[in-house]
Amino acid sequence: xxxxxxxxxxxxxxxPEVVFEVVSRPEHISQxxxxxxxxxxxxxxxxxxxxxxxxxxxxxxVVDAEPPRRFSFRWCYPDGEADASAxxxxxxxxxxPSGAGTRLRxxxxxxxxxxWEAAKLAEHYRDHVAGWDVFVPRLGEYAARLVSxx
Numbered sequence: 156x157x158x159x160x161x162x163x164x165x166x167x168x169x170x171p172e173v174v175f176e177v178v179s180r181p182e183h184i185s186q187x188x189x190x191x192x193x194x195x196x197x198x199x200x201x202x203x204x205x206x207x208x209x210x211x212x213x214x215x216x217v218v219d220a221e222p223p224r225r226f227s228f229r230w231c232y233p234d235g236e237a238d239a240s241a242x243x244x245x246x247x248x249x250x251x252p253s254g255a256g257t258r259l260r261x262x263x264x265x266x267x268x269x270x271w272e273a274a275k276l277a278e279h280y281r282d283h284v285a286g287w288d289v290f291v292p293r294l295g296e297y298a299a300r301l302v303s304x305x
Contacts, residue, residue, distance in 0.1 A: 158266045158267055158276055158277065158280045159264065159266065159267060160262055160263060160264040160266070161261075161262070161263040161264075161280070161283055161284055161287055162260065162261065162262050162263075163260070163261045163287050163288075163291045164258065164259065164260045164261070165258075165259055165291055165292065165295050166253055166254075166256055166257070166258055166259075166295075167256050167257045167258075167259055167294075167295040167298050167299060168255070168256045168295075168298075168299040168302070168303075169256055169257060169298040169299050169301060169302045170223075170252070170255070170256070170257060170302070171223035171224065171250040171251070171252055171257045172222070172223040173257075173298055173301055173302055174223070174248075174250050174257045174259055174298050175222045175223035175224075175226060175248075175250055177294060177297060177298045177301070178226050178248045178250075178259075178294065179194075179196040179220060179222075179226045179248075180196065181193055181194055181202075183297070184204070186297050187290060187293045187294045187296075187297040188204070188290050188293070188294070189204040189205055189206055190205055190206050190207060191204075191205035191206075191209075192204050192205065193205075194215060194217065194228070195217070196217060196220040196222070196226060197217060197220055198217055198218060198219060198220055199216070199217060200216070200217040201214060201215070201216050201217075201237045202214070202215050202216075202217070203215065204230070213230055213231065213232075213235070214230070214232060214235070214236060214237035215228045215229065215230045215237070216228060216229045216230075216237045216239065216243075218245065218247075219247070223250055224249065224250055224251070225247065225248065225249055225250065226247075226248045226250075227245060227246060227247035227248065228245075228246055229243040229244065229245050229246075229265075230243060230244055230246065231243055231244040231265075231269070233269070233270075242265065242268050242269055242270065243265060243269075244263055244264070244265040244266065244269070244283075245262075245263070245264050245265050246261065246262070246263050247261070247262045247263075247264075248260070248261055249261075249262070256299075257298075259291075259294070259295070261287065261291055263283060263287070266279065266280050266283075
């Protein structure tokens with residue numbers, strides 16, 4: 156297996172402006188992915204994703220924020236600290252209008268560059284694949300509910 160990148164693409168029944176908010180704003184991120192989030196959609200901004208009662212806190216660094224087309228950030232820093240010089244994984248959400256909705260393409264890259272030994276690389280890659288298989292559909296359902304709610 157290559158372990159180079161993970162890619163997911165879905166159609167979401169919500170406009171790109173709404174989907175951009177869902178992938179980039181803390182109050183929305185915590186509804187479909189993490190238990191909490193603190194980040195500003197500004198390139199260079201450092202924030203965090205939180206799971207559990209702060210049992211797992213991961214720093215993130217915003218790379219691109221181009222509403223309503225693109226949002227990307229780095230995460231999974233080896234020492235647990237946001238560090239621009241450190242290797243990390245890159246998540247990119249690309250949004251394009253599609254009919255009355257949005258085509259969302261998620262790409263996560265950088266697995267091979269992390270320097271993990273083969274078994275650890277395979278484990279992390281599988282964990283992230285399984286995670287996105289759950290969270291990308293959840294993202295789509297959440298965004299669609301936002302625009303269909305009275």
